[in-house]
Amino acid sequence: MDKFIYLDNAATTRTAPEVVNAMIPYFSEHYGNASSIYRLGTESKRAIMQSREVIAKSLNADPLEIYFTAGGTEADNWALIAAAESGEGRGRHIITSKIEHHAVLHTCQYLEKRGYEITYIDVDEKGIIRLEDLKKAVRKDTILISVMFANNEIGTIQPIKQIGEIAKENGILFHTDAVQAYGHLAIDVEELNIDLLSASGHKLYGPKGIGFLYIRKGVKIRSFIHGGAQERKRRAGTENVPGIAGLGMAAKLAFSQMEERAGKIQKLRDYLIERIGNEIPYCRLNGDRERRLPNNVNFSFQFIEGESLLIMLDMKGICASSGSACTSGSLDPSHVLLAIGLPHEIAHGSLRLTLSEENTIEELDETVEAIKEAVGKLRQMSPLYEDFIKKQNKI
Structure with a gap:
């Protein structure tokens, strides 16, 4: 493959070599079914328990x-559907935000089609929910609040601790989709009053097809997949042992290097934001400037x-996106950008660049020059831009 610059780590990350090495034995050497009682099976069971312990420690949780x-989407579905079914005796009202991932929305x-009532909370121009709006939305029949930890498109980090406190004060379950945050931000489920948390392996240099759901002890939530007795009878199906081993190693690496990695990536992020913001006119940084994921850069031009911008960047070997990878086939503008108040014509011109520690200043410089060239060419072909310039020259 020709040389390329990868700036779409929110979509997926490269699986770390240490993770691949941790997985290999469970494909070929320790391939036993973890439910078996013989030694080959117990080796697989041991790997599962080790990963469970690593992940629990990273959250200040119990294994x-x-x-x-099978990933973050399944974990989100399980959390919402099972929590709704388990709590329907107390009520059928759920609160979420307008900028959640589609796995939640x-x-x-x-659930609405099944008779549940959903309140979709607005966000401000930075993509942060207003706590007063959340408090006003709470009702006696509210059984669940689901607000993502950090947004996958604009990187905004929500006031999770305060949301957890509101939920706890009102006896409401609190779920957070932490798919983009887990492995990149410190998360303490006890301190933050989180009852349910979803995460996915391939967002933190782990394998695809594996994730987890944290369920606080004492939370009554129904099984999601029925069949065998795996996962303490709550999630049937033969365990994906290689994937679980890989997820455990990815979590171990992420949390042992978190501060150093985040610091390095954040410097790259800030450098990229400054260059784009200063050198390309008529652009807008989306999301909060400070309260954002260390690796997230999102601009509208x-x-x-x-x-068209993505295609031109791809021709130069630069991998980026305009929003969530799960909606890449959609012609509609991002629901996140519309929710923060952008008009359709500006929301359509968005670009998301998400970094890793493997990126370099040289790559970012090359990317900025490519964006400047592409934006310039596209504007030359735009009658709207031509009219805008004519009006500016008359002023």
Whole structure:
């Protein structure tokens, strides 16, 4: 493959070599079913328990509160649907935000069809929910609050501790989609009053097809997949032992290097934000400047179409996105950008760049020059930009 610059780590990350090495034995050497009682099976079971302990420690949780899933989307579905079904005797009202990942929003729409009432909280221009709005939305029949830890498109970090306090004060379960945050930000489920938390392996240099759901002890939540007795009878199906071993190693690496890695990536992020903001006119940084993920850069460029920009960057070997990878086939503007108040024509011109510690200043310089060139060419073809310049020259 030709040389390329990878700036789409929010979509997925490269699996770390240490993670691959941790997985290999469970494909070929220790391939026994973890439910078996013979030695080959107990080796697989041991790997599962070790990963469970690593992940639990990273959250200040108990290993018995960690349940492995096939990824973040399954964990979100499980948290919302099972919590709704378990709490329907107390009420059928759920609160979430308008900028959640579609794994949450589409599940909420599914629950609405089943008779549950969903309140979708607005966010401010930075993408942060207003705590007063959340308090006003709480009702006697509210059974669940689901607000993501950090947004996958604009990187905004929510006031999770305060949300958890509001939920706890009102006896409401609190779920957070931490798919983008886990492995990148410190998370203490006890301190933050989190009852349910979803995460995915491939966002933190782990394998695809594996994730987990944290369920606080004492939370009554139904099983999601029925069949065998795996995951303490809550999630049936033969365990993905290689994936679980890989997730455990990815978590171990992430949390042992978190401060150093985040510091390095944040410097790259700030450098990229400054260059784009200072050198390309008529652009807007989306999300909060300070309260954002260390690796997230999201800009909207007036008078261009984001998909055309992505194609031009791809031709130069630069991998980026215009929003969530799960909606890359959609022609509609990002629901997140619309929720923070951007008009359709500006929301369509968005670009998300998400970094890793492997990126370099030289790569970012090359990327900025490519963006400047592409934006310039696209604006030259835009009648809207031409009209705008004519009006500016008359002033």
